[in-house]
Amino acid sequence: MQKFTSVNGLVAPLDRSNVDTDAIIPKQFLKSISRTGFGPYLFDEWRYLDHGEPGQDCSNRPLNIDFVLNQDRYKGASVLLTRENFGCGSSREHAPWALLDYGFQVILAESFADIFYSNCFKNGILPVVLSKQQIADFFDAVEANPGYTMQVDLESQTITDPQGKVTTYELDEYRKYCLINGLDEIGQTLSYQKEITAFESKHLEQNSWLFKEVR
Amino acid sequence: MSAKTLYDKLWESHEVRQNENGTSLLYIDRQLIHEVTSPQAFEGLRMNGRAPWRTGANVAVPDHNIPTKDREKGVEDSVSKLQIDTLASNTHELGITNFDMSDPRQGIVHVIGPEQGITLPGMTIVCGDSHTSTHGALGALAFGIGTSEVEHVLATQCLVQEKSKNMLVRVDGKLKAGVTAKDLILAIIGKIGTAGGTGYAIEFGGEAIRSLSMESRMTVCNMTIEAGARAGIIAVDETTIEYVKGRNFAPAGHEWEKAEKYWRTLHSDEDASYDETIVFEASEIKPMVSWGTSPEMVAAVDGVVPDASDPAKAEQIGNALKYMDLESGMPIEDITFDKVFIGSCTNSRIEDLREAARVVQGQKVASTISLAMVVPGSGPVKEQAEAEGLDKIFLEAGFEWREPGCSMCLAMNADRLEPRERCASTSNRNFEGRQGQGGRTHLLSPAMAAAAAVEGHIVDVTKYYEN
Numbered sequence: 225m226q227k228f229t230s231v232n233g234l235v236a237p238l239d240r241s242n243v244d245t246d247a248i249i250p251k252q253f254l255k256s257i258s259r260t261g262f263g264p265y266l267f268d269e270w271r272y273l274d275h276g277e278p279g280q281d282c283s284n285r286p287l288n289i290d291f292v293l294n295q296d297r298y299k300g301a302s303v304l305l306t307r308e309n310f311g312c313g314s315s316r317e318h319a320p321w322a323l324l325d326y327g328f329q330v331i332l333a334e335s336f337a338d339i340f341y342s343n344c345f346k347n348g349i350l351p352v353v354l355s356k357q358q359i360a361d362f363f364d365a366v367e368a369n370p371g372y373t374m375q376v377d378l379e380s381q382t383i384t385d386p387q388g389k390v391t392t393y394e395l396d397e398y399r400k401y402c403l404i405n406g407l408d409e410i411g412q413t414l415s416y417q418k419e420i421t422a423f424e425s426k427h428l429e430q431n432s433w434l435f436k437e438v439r
Numbered sequence: 440m441s442a443k444t445l446y447d448k449l450w451e452s453h454e455v456r457q458n459e460n461g462t463s464l465l466y467i468d469r470q471l472i473h474e475v476t477s478p479q480a481f482e483g484l485r486m487n488g489r490a491p492w493r494t495g496a497n498v499a500v501p502d503h504n505i506p507t508k509d510r511e512k513g514v515e516d517s518v519s520k521l522q523i524d525t526l527a528s529n530t531h532e533l534g535i536t537n538f539d540m541s542d543p544r545q546g547i548v549h550v551i552g553p554e555q556g557i558t559l560p561g562m563t564i565v566c567g568d569s570h571t572s573t574h575g576a577l578g579a580l581a582f583g584i585g586t587s588e589v590e591h592v593l594a595t596q597c598l599v600q601e602k603s604k605n606m607l608v609r610v611d612g613k614l615k616a617g618v619t620a621k622d623l624i625l626a627i628i629g630k631i632g633t634a635g636g637t638g639y640a641i642e643f644g645g646e647a648i649r650s651l652s653m654e655s656r657m658t659v660c661n662m663t664i665e666a667g668a669r670a671g672i673i674a675v676d677e678t679t680i681e682y683v684k685g686r687n688f689a690p691a692g693h694e695w696e697k698a699e700k701y702w703r704t705l706h707s708d709e710d711a712s713y714d715e716t717i718v719f720e721a722s723e724i725k726p727m728v729s730w731g732t733s734p735e736m737v738a739a740v741d742g743v744v745p746d747a748s749d750p751a752k753a754e755q756i757g758n759a760l761k762y763m764d765l766e767s768g769m770p771i772e773d774i775t776f777d778k779v780f781i782g783s784c785t786n787s788r789i790e791d792l793r794e795a796a797r798v799v800q801g802q803k804v805a806s807t808i809s810l811a812m813v814v815p816g817s818g819p820v821k822e823q824a825e826a827e828g829l830d831k832i833f834l835e836a837g838f839e840w841r842e843p844g845c846s847m848c849l850a851m852n853a854d855r856l857e858p859r860e861r862c863a864s865t866s867n868r869n870f871e872g873r874q875g876q877g878g879r880t881h882l883l884s885p886a887m888a889a890a891a892a893v894e895g896h897i898v899d900v901t902k903y904y905e906n
Contacts, residue, residue, distance in 0.1 A: 239754075240755075240758070241755055242633055242634075242733050242755070244733075244868075244870045246849075246868070246870040246871070246872060246873050247870065247871060247872070250872055250876070251849050251850060251851045251873075252851070254475050254476075254503075254851065255475070255504065255516075255518040255519055255521075255522050255851065256518075256522075257478035257479070257482075257521065257522055257525050258478075258479070259479045259482075269871065269872045269876055275876050278518055279518070308634065309633060309634040309637070309667070312633055312634070312667065313569065313868060313870060314568070314569050314583075314849075314868075315476065315567060315568055315569040315583040315584060315585055316475075316476065316585075317476065317479070317567075317585035317586040317587060320585075335634060335637065337634070337637065337667060338637055338638065338667070338668075338669050339569060339583055339584065339585060339664075339669060342584075342585065342588075343585035343587065346585060346587035346588070347587070396460070396461075396601070397460050397461075398458065398460035398461070398462050398599075401460070408487075409587075409591060409599060410487070410489070410590065410591050410594045410595060412599075413464065413591065413594075413595040413597055413599065414594065414595055416455065416456060416464060416597075419455055419456050419464075420455055420464070420466070420492075420595065420596065420597055423455040423466055424466065424493075424596070427453075427466060430701075431561070431698070431701070432690075432694060432697075433559070433689075433690035433694050433695075433697075433698045434468045434469075434559070434562060435495065436688055436690065437495050438495065438498050438536050438555070438557055438688050439536055
């Protein structure tokens with residue numbers, strides 16, 4: 225997995241609550257059997273005025289100029305600022321794949337949906353939970369200052385604004401450890417192979433019906 | 440020993456180890472696989488030279504992309520076809536059972552699991568699909584995962600998980616005739632909100648839940664994710680045991696006796712405590728209809744489209760009303776439709792089709808409805824419905840009778856809404872564009888959808904249940 229240490233980048237504000245994974249990457253793009261190439265279709269229905277299809281060249285598609293990511297001042301953003309319950313809905317990992325492929329490495333929100341939150345860490349994206357007030361303050365700062373950037377550091381769990389003001393954030397130690405080391409979680413689990421095997425044989429003995437073959 | 444909730448019991452009985460950081464390594468009994476969220480997991484497995492830990496723990500079925508008519512032509516959309524073929528080749532290569540399009544057992548993954556006895560009480564069940572919560576209705580711990588976790592389970596039969604908090608949603612009393620499990624769960628989501636269950640496993644209990652059939656319980660657990668909780672659970676009781684008995688892959692004979700004895704312990708201890716308890720009175724619940732673009736945006740059938748007077752929600756409600764092209768204050772019963780969809784992992788089981796057929800019988804689909812379709816949840820559901828003559832009731836009324844699949848719940852196949860079309864839908868999500876770009880979804884029960892098809896607009900279906 226991709227390591228995450230620190231990002232210093234432009235911040236784009238997406239001022240909506242309950243942004244669902246259908247909005248992040250609409251279903252027609254889920255037909256891909258690859259992990260990459262979703263970036264051009266991120267927020268497809270908000271970003272373009274026409275209907276997008278997988279594999280389509282997006283360079284000539286009509287843009288919805290009202291959509292925030294289409295504004296020049298947010299081109300190249302790597303930090304997405306949004307409100308509560310970001311990533312609700314389906315479990316599609318295509319959502320973090322699309323965000324990452326577009327260039328977002330950090331998402332700041334009041335809260336995240338559980339499955340999406342977990343999926344971010346598997347793909348080197350750092351989702352940061354901040355208070356309602358902190359989020360509101362960042363929205364104001366981004367709005368007022370074109371080119372607003374921030375430094376998001378994982379080791380120190382800090383966000384540093386252009387004036388040098390530091391905001392700290394909470395993060396589960398294990399998730400931090402995996403992200404910072406770009407850990408192969410499967411490899412990590414397989415290091416407990418003996419324990420898994422021991423558990424499995426005991427489990428089988430107690431619940432033999434669980435191991436019935438489905439044909 | 441302290442009293443435990445059902446969730447605690449299921450969790451503890453699958454804990455391989457507790458890690459120092461507070462997470463646990465959880466053993467997974469069953470993984471269900473479909474074509475959309477698995478190709479990258481199989482590819483990852485291959486790239487790392489890993490083999491499945493226990494091949495027989497996995498069962499696959501294509502459902503999201505699958506066509507619901509003209510199947511003799513195969514899958515016409517070449518991109519969908521590639522994904523379905525990729526599932527077939529991946530499962531074939533690894534020896535994983537796949538109920539492909541020609542298999543009479545094929546259907547929506549969350550319908551076929553319980554139907555075949557592939558998912559059983561007491562199991563840990565995962566699938567790369569958020570509606571895996573459905574299987575919790577059997578007293579199992581079931582939750583949706585992402586593709587990386589699908590690969591993790593394939594390779595290790597385990598997942599690293601943090602334990603959720605316990606929430607009890609207790610529903611006292613009895614539901615009125617014509618008010619269904621769908622109305623109940625929509626009312627619950629309307630009250631606690633789409634993030635109300637985030638970080639929790641929700642156990643549903645109380646008299647109204649106990650009185651529900653297994654299929655209705657599945658409807659409730661199915662939409663638990665719409666309340667933000669990854670898992671919904673209902674304790675095992677007589678209804679559960681009766682449902683599981685005799686299923687294709689359920690235990691039999693001596694093994695059944697052993698299993699049944701264990702399953703009957705799968706309930707929360709009487710004095711178990713929950714981090715949060717929310718109580719509903721079933722008799723107060725009316726048929727529910729969603730009016731907005733989030734499953735929490737619901738109103739009772741006799742209500743009106745809300746106004747945006749709450750400043751905290753004004754922008755959200757404003758956005759939703761604009762997308763839905765509805766006015767504040769408009770009676771819910773004045774909402775008219777272009778299409779009607781009866782199907783999805785929420786409401787495509789035989790009891791759902793019976794409820795809808797009961798309303799439709801002897802009636803005609805309103806002339807203003809351009810398409811009304813019924814998509815059974817699985818091959819066996821379709822067969823059973825046809826044996827009971829339900830297909831004829833629907834066809835004579837002017838419905839289309841399709842082959843099983845996810846269909847217009849998420850419109851990955853050819854079944855979709857056109858921009859601005861409005862649909863009465865028994866599915867689970869009314870997100871913008873969910874049923875087709877620009878399409879407008881109103882979530883409701885099968886009986887309510889059937890009544891809407893007949894009358895062309897929302898009506899209170901409970902009137903069909905008088906007498």
